[in-house]
Amino acid sequence: MVHIHHELSLAMDRVLTFIHGEFHRPISREEMAQSAGLSIWYFSKVFKEYTGVTPNEYVTNVRMASAKKQLLFSSSAIQVIAEGAGYPDEFYFSRKFKQSEHLSPRQYRVEKRSAMAALALPFTGHLLSLGVIPHVATVDSTRDLHLKEELLHIPVHLKRSKQMSKELWHENLAHLREAEPGLILCPDLFSAQIKREIEKIAPTIIVPWLELTWREHLQEVAELSGKKREAVAWLKRYQAKTTKTRQQLKEKLGNRSVSLLHVMGGQLVIYGKRNVGAVLYEDLGLTSAYNYEEIDLYKVIEQHELSEFLGDQILVVVDRDVSSYQAWQLVKQSSDWQKLRAVEMGKVQVLKEMPWLDYSPYAHEQVVDLAVETLCK
Missing domain, CATH: 3.40.50.1980 (Nitrogenase molybdenum iron protein domain)
Incomplete structure (x- = not known):
């Protein structure tokens, strides 16, 4: 992003707010320019200087981000997700999505969910109950013997302790990055700083811990893993x-x-x-x-x-x-x-x-x- 003067910066921020609020429907370049109070030609020039991409590219990126979130965090049908992201035509959406992610929407959902990270021991139990082996789990092989042979099938083990030191957190985060999870289940008990670091690694769902019972946790995890029927x-x-x-x-x-x-x-x-x-x-x-x-x-x-x-x-x-x-x-x-x-x-x-x-x-x-x-x- 290049530096532009204050008034144009405010105009661009108005456009971005407009896009994020209206991306679910068709948005013309004329509408975006009008929200900025600029001519179409000048608007396009300034917008690319401000964001690094064209207006249409930015809208597509916002739509794809919304679609990816819905693909991972819900069990909604592809058509419903496409419409919510501003694409009435499911097949056109699928082509655009594949151009962006090199995977079809269905492949993206399956691949990312098959590489889930459970950053609390109970989340591992929820997934196992649903027949899902997490790719990454916070477990202790000397303590969590009730997980039986399933422990052997979890590729990446993060350390867990009743007293998590900064050094232990840094070690866990490093292993989490190396594991490249597709989706992270994270309790809301972690510090804001730790949660920010986790969210940089992969799409992350912050699950309310004390507000929900274990049955509600199970339903939440089932929704995220596409296993509502199994739950x-x-x-x-x-x-x-x-x-x-x-x-x-x-x-x-x-x-x-x-x-x-x-x-x-x-x-x-x-x-x-x-x-x-x-x-x-x-x-x-x-x-x-x-x-x-x-x-x-x-x-x-x-x-x-x-x-x-x-x-x-x-x-x-x-x-x-x-x-x-x-x-x-x-x-x-x-x-x-x-x-x-x-x-x-x-x-x-x-x-x-x-x-x-x-x-x-x-x-x-x-x-x-x-x-x-x-x-x-």
């Missing part, structure tokens, strides 16, 4: 499985309360409506020793509060860091722990982290499969 089928099968397991647990446990204590970063944590709480209390209908609905994500508790939150049966997950191990040893030796009813009755089980703490359908189905065996010993 409906999976949810139907999961509902049938949880209904059966729920009845079995009710028969064997009655109203016995079940709690999961997570020793994380040296702190004692219990869960609410999300994470493992969503499966244990919402899906399987187990009795909670506390009002889990008042806790959106998780709650850190103190040792003297154990009796308020731990019920008739206790599941324990201890993180592998030193501070968590030490905290767990201190808890076990405390009188607060020793006098708990579940401890006295021998109803305490120490579990591996996964699948219990992965907020994804892939993990939740495994929890349901393990529930009777784990809880009814």
Whole structure:
């Protein structure tokens, strides 16, 4: 972009705003020149100096950008996408698209979606539940053993840690660039700077994390991967499985309360409506020793509060860091722990982290499969 004087710059900005607002319909060069307040010839000359391309080329680029976004971020038919991008003729749109991207719209959608990057562990679980192997995934092969043999089929593994340092982020971003993903699934929990860096690499969909439940996440990922039918089928099968397991647990446990204590970063944590709480209390209908609905994500508790939150049966997950191990040893030796009813009755089980703490359908189905065996010993 060359430097032009202020008034012409403002005129060009008006044109660009006009184009971005009207590209879905036919736009003539006369209309663009009129919005700039310039003659057609002078407008074309100034526009190319300002943008580096002709007005028609710029309109085409805007239309192609819109079409590519819709191809990746929706399951709309090609004809619908063509019309939304300003091309009433689907076949003409397809020719223009292939000239621009060297792929047909359908090929572009398939190729990009087949090289998806999941930048949060649960997104990997969503994709696997839909029968999609991500090209890139944030996973830990020593922790995420519940992903089973699927881990071996994921080409690129990014590192994940409860404390992501700047160095680890830079390493992950470098590997992500090298992997050349077609589409990136990114949670909205990352910093603005990290998200900007990710968006430079490939088309990126920022998925709201706390605002959506895991079922809504699944539907979002299904839309992006063109697997809405598979999502409906999976949810139907999961509902049938949880209904059966729920009845079995009710028969064997009655109203016995079940709690999961997570020793994380040296702190004692219990869960609410999300994470493992969503499966244990919402899906399987187990009795909670506390009002889990008042806790959106998780709650850190103190040792003297154990009796308020731990019920008739206790599941324990201890993180592998030193501070968590030490905290767990201190808890076990405390009188607060020793006098708990579940401890006295021998109803305490120490579990591996996964699948219990992965907020994804892939993990939740495994929890349901393990529930009777784990809880009814």
